[in-house]
Amino acid sequence: MNNGDNLIEKLVTQNNQKILLLVLDGIGDIPHRSYGKKTPLEYAITPNLDKLARNSVMGRLIPVLPGVTPGSGPGHLGLFGYNPLEYEMGRGILEAVGLGLDIKDGDIAFRCNFASADDNGVITDRRAGRIPTEKCEELCDLLGQSIQEIDGIKVIIRPSMQHRFVVVFSGQNLCDALTDSDPLSEGRLPLEVKALNEKSEYTAQIANRFYEEVRKGLKDLEPANSILMRGFSGKPRMPSMMERFKLNAVCLASYPMYKGLSKLVGMTVIDEAGQSIKELFQKYNELHNKYDFFFIHVKYTDSNGEDGNFVQKSVIIEEVDKWLPTILEKKPNVLCITGDHSTPAAMKAHSWHHIPVMINSDYCGADEATRFTENECNIGGLGTFESKHLINYLLANAMKLNKFGA
Amino acid sequence: MNNGDNLIEKLVTQNNQKILLLVLDGIGDIPHRSYGKKTPLEYAITPNLDKLARNSVMGRLIPVLPGVTPGSGPGHLGLFGYNPLEYEMGRGILEAVGLGLDIKDGDIAFRCNFASADDNGVITDRRAGRIPTEKCEELCDLLGQSIQEIDGIKVIIRPSMQHRFVVVFSGQNLCDALTDSDPLSEGRLPLEVKALNEKSEYTAQIANRFYEEVRKGLKDLEPANSILMRGFSGKPRMPSMMERFKLNAVCLASYPMYKGLSKLVGMTVIDEAGQSIKELFQKYNELHNKYDFFFIHVKYTDSNGEDGNFVQKSVIIEEVDKWLPTILEKKPNVLCITGDHSTPAAMKAHSWHHIPVMINSDYCGADEATRFTENECNIGGLGTFESKHLINYLLANAMKLNKFGA
Numbered sequence: 001m002n003n004g005d006n007l008i009e010k011l012v013t014q015n016n017q018k019i020l021l022l023v024l025d026g027i028g029d030i031p032h033r034s035y036g037k038k039t040p041l042e043y044a045i046t047p048n049l050d051k052l053a054r055n056s057v058m059g060r061l062i063p064v065l066p067g068v069t070p071g072s073g074p075g076h077l078g079l080f081g082y083n084p085l086e087y088e089m090g091r092g093i094l095e096a097v098g099l100g101l102d103i104k105d106g107d108i109a110f111r112c113n114f115a116s117a118d119d120n121g122v123i124t125d126r127r128a129g130r131i132p133t134e135k136c137e138e139l140c141d142l143l144g145q146s147i148q149e150i151d152g153i154k155v156i157i158r159p160s161m162q163h164r165f166v167v168v169f170s171g172q173n174l175c176d177a178l179t180d181s182d183p184l185s186e187g188r189l190p191l192e193v194k195a196l197n198e199k200s201e202y203t204a205q206i207a208n209r210f211y212e213e214v215r216k217g218l219k220d221l222e223p224a225n226s227i228l229m230r231g232f233s234g235k236p237r238m239p240s241m242m243e244r245f246k247l248n249a250v251c252l253a254s255y256p257m258y259k260g261l262s263k264l265v266g267m268t269v270i271d272e273a274g275q276s277i278k279e280l281f282q283k284y285n286e287l288h289n290k291y292d293f294f295f296i297h298v299k300y301t302d303s304n305g306e307d308g309n310f311v312q313k314s315v316i317i318e319e320v321d322k323w324l325p326t327i328l329e330k331k332p333n334v335l336c337i338t339g340d341h342s343t344p345a346a347m348k349a350h351s352w353h354h355i356p357v358m359i360n361s362d363y364c365g366a367d368e369a370t371r372f373t374e375n376e377c378n379i380g381g382l383g384t385f386e387s388k389h390l391i392n393y394l395l396a397n398a399m400k401l402n403k404f405g406a
Numbered sequence: 407m408n409n410g411d412n413l414i415e416k417l418v419t420q421n422n423q424k425i426l427l428l429v430l431d432g433i434g435d436i437p438h439r440s441y442g443k444k445t446p447l448e449y450a451i452t453p454n455l456d457k458l459a460r461n462s463v464m465g466r467l468i469p470v471l472p473g474v475t476p477g478s479g480p481g482h483l484g485l486f487g488y489n490p491l492e493y494e495m496g497r498g499i500l501e502a503v504g505l506g507l508d509i510k511d512g513d514i515a516f517r518c519n520f521a522s523a524d525d526n527g528v529i530t531d532r533r534a535g536r537i538p539t540e541k542c543e544e545l546c547d548l549l550g551q552s553i554q555e556i557d558g559i560k561v562i563i564r565p566s567m568q569h570r571f572v573v574v575f576s577g578q579n580l581c582d583a584l585t586d587s588d589p590l591s592e593g594r595l596p597l598e599v600k601a602l603n604e605k606s607e608y609t610a611q612i613a614n615r616f617y618e619e620v621r622k623g624l625k626d627l628e629p630a631n632s633i634l635m636r637g638f639s640g641k642p643r644m645p646s647m648m649e650r651f652k653l654n655a656v657c658l659a660s661y662p663m664y665k666g667l668s669k670l671v672g673m674t675v676i677d678e679a680g681q682s683i684k685e686l687f688q689k690y691n692e693l694h695n696k697y698d699f700f701f702i703h704v705k706y707t708d709s710n711g712e713d714g715n716f717v718q719k720s721v722i723i724e725e726v727d728k729w730l731p732t733i734l735e736k737k738p739n740v741l742c743i744t745g746d747h748s749t750p751a752a753m754k755a756h757s758w759h760h761i762p763v764m765i766n767s768d769y770c771g772a773d774e775a776t777r778f779t780e781n782e783c784n785i786g787g788l789g790t791f792e793s794k795h796l797i798n799y800l801l802a803n804a805m806k807l808n809k810f811g812a
Contacts, residue, residue, distance in 0.1 A: 007470075007471060007474065007491065008471075008473070008474075011474065363436060363750070363752070363753055363757070364436075365436035365437065365750075365759050365780070366436070366437050366443070367780075367781055367784055368781050368784070379784055379785050380784065381466075381759075381760065381780065381781070381784055382760075382790075383466060383760065383784070383789060383790030384789070384790070385472055385790070389471070389472035389473065391473075392471065392472045392473025392474065392758075393472060393473045393758070394473075395473060396473035396474070396475065396757075396758040401473060401474065401475065401758070402475075403475045403476065403477055403756060404470055404474050404475065404476050404477065404480055404490075405476055405477035405478075405479045405480040405481075405490065405494070405495065405500065406477040406478070406479055406497060406500045406501070406504070
């Protein structure tokens with residue numbers, strides 16, 4: 001029996017039509033009491049989006065499953081057509097991707113804390129007094145110089161925020177079925193990293209040797225004289241968007257995390273795509289003829305949501321509206337505007353709320369929705385569906401799907 | 407774990423309630439620029455449907471999967487409660503069914519082209535110059551007389567359009583795991599049909615002998631002196647609607663394809679159900695007491711959509727509206743009006759767009775939708791769901807489903 005999982009791959013065909021997926025990170029929201037019970041999309045003045053909406057078909061996306069709040073990883077994978085439950089990414093990989101590290105098949109990434117230990121190695125502070133990020137960068141630099149490889153396995157060390165950093169092991173025969181070294185409470189020795197299967201035994205040895213090397217390197221460097229290792233994970237094996245959907249896809253994003261996620265699904269990533277909405281949109285215009293799937297990522301809708309800054313989230317939406325004519329110049333055959341998840345300003349966090357989605361094409365059909373807002377999307381012709389199915393509609397609107405059966 | 411696949415079969419119970427499923431083929435549409443951005447359902451004047459709509463519950467159907475455009479086969483199987491991904495039908499079977507051939511379990515059907523070959527059998531034209539349909543009928547007749555069976559396997563040969571025809575092998579020990587003989591380009595010999603597994607070896611022999619017999623029969627009959635064979639397929643094993651849903655089902659359709667599909671799921675097919683909407687509706691009235699599930703198929707909404715004839719599609723809808731009181735006379739306990747897929751006039755083709763659906767019964771509930779149109783169905787109480795679940799609602803409204811759990 002065919003459960004439909006690879007039906008799209010069987011039906012897909014290549015043509016010259018261009019699909020533009022504009023992701024306004026965390027765009028979905030809920031009515032805010034302080035702003036007339038409006039959402040930022042409702043509050044913003046958006047003449048260009050409104051005009052587009054009247055000729056588009058709307059709906060709402062469930063990022064993963066009903067009620068489930070996703071991180072950026074699963075949120076975006078769904079939009080790219082990858083079931084986030086099937087392609088689950090370990091924390092180590094996500095952190096590494098978020099730092100813009102280039103992860104290859106077979107690499108293992110993990111998260112570390114700098115920690116404080118006594119003379120016997122017993123952990124006295126799991127976060128080394130939350131050392132500042134600058135100190136973390138300095139220590140990572142120091143360790144990076146002294147530990148470049150272990151038994152032929154390349155070691156990459158990258159600072160994150162405060163006491164956090166990420167390590168990638170790159171080489172042959174690595175496996176991520178490993179236990180953490182974090183004892184989860186002070187007053188205990190870091191745990192030995194243990195292999196959960198035979199294939200991981202070699203990697204466990206490397207990890208434990210890494211710990212020994214780090215201890216030597218950090219000797220006398222209180223408060224950060226030890227480390228804790230967590231979340232060992234390999235790159236999930238993902239067929240590329242070209243393999244699955246015959247799409248020559250490109251990412252236009254300014255943040256490392258989104259570039260990294262795009263790389264995981266085989267997109268070309270433009271290094272200097274731009275920082276502002278204007279720049280990103282102009283870059284699309286430049287590249288319009290070179291690719292057939294464009295992912296543009298706008299970050300600040302999410303970050304303002306996270307900050308609880310309702311007005312600024314609306315301002316970013318108005319900025320998108322202002323520059324919308326720029327991407328319309330090239331007339332992408334299919335233009336989809338949506339988000340990877342909701343980040344309600346009133347919650348200052350990612351949430352499970354359905355995401356507004358709008359698709360415009362010559363044959364998208366239309367509905368009675370007149371604005372790109374949560375409430376209008378509720379009456380849209382697409383209904384409410386899981387993000388992982390969005391790619392089907394994008395391919396269909398781009399006439400890239402053959403008929404199923406006769 | 408129970409994934410719910412056979413829950414309905416477990417809950418279903420028989421009673422005297424009558425379900426009428428009225429399928430307006432290809433009814434779904436998108437707004438048309440030349441007609442005030444209306445769809446044919448919006449454009450048509452439909453007082454009877456409007457009245458029904460105000461007391462019905464509405465929704466939209468996804469024929470197979472989001473974004474997937476179905477052929478008539480998968481489109482209808484879904485409406486009959488059969489997951490079209492589970493009951494995938496080969497091209498040969500679909501063609502045979504479309505020509506009204508009666509396919510039995512174990513039969514193998516395949517599609518053929520008449521082709522031109524040189525003295526060595528090398529194909530010089532894969533379509534024999536696209537001979538006219540009359541010529542095809544004549545040649546099939548000729549072959550049918552000379553090749554009635556091969557090694558006890560009954561051979562049925564039926565003309566289709568132009569150079570195309572269909573063959574059915576009927577007998578014991580047949581299996582459809584066979585390669586095509588079509589070399590896909592001119593200047594090559596037809597390929598030998600090969601068995602893809604041991605069970606198919608006998609059928610491969612029969613197919614290759616059939617080719618030899620055909621070559622003898624067509625000798626000197628240029629341009630159609632050879633054939634290409636494709637799409638060997640057996641009838642999918644389908645439990646009947648009686649077995650699955652305890653429904654004594656009957657098909658009222660005028661086209662062979664829909665009668666054939668109905669036979670596959672065990673419906674009784676009325677041979678002369680009528681050609682016009684009026685006749686089909688009157689036939690239902692006659693048979694109302696004899697069955698408990700009625701499938702009425704109206705073809706011309708789809709054919710006018712395929713022709714891009716927006717106005718005529720609307721006229722057919724008005725014709726359905728005009729005769730609606732005829733089927734309401736007998737007060738079917740459950741009346742459902744929907745389509746097997748959308749065929750937007752602006753696209754002149756089947757499409758992926760969700761299908762409007764309306765269910766009326768004493769206990770259907772209702773919603774704010776006031777007309778049976780795409781936009782009104784968007785705000786319907788049924789929401790948007792896959793066609794394969796429609797049967798659940800029909801059975802439920804007919805009080806044919808027991809409670810699940812206590």
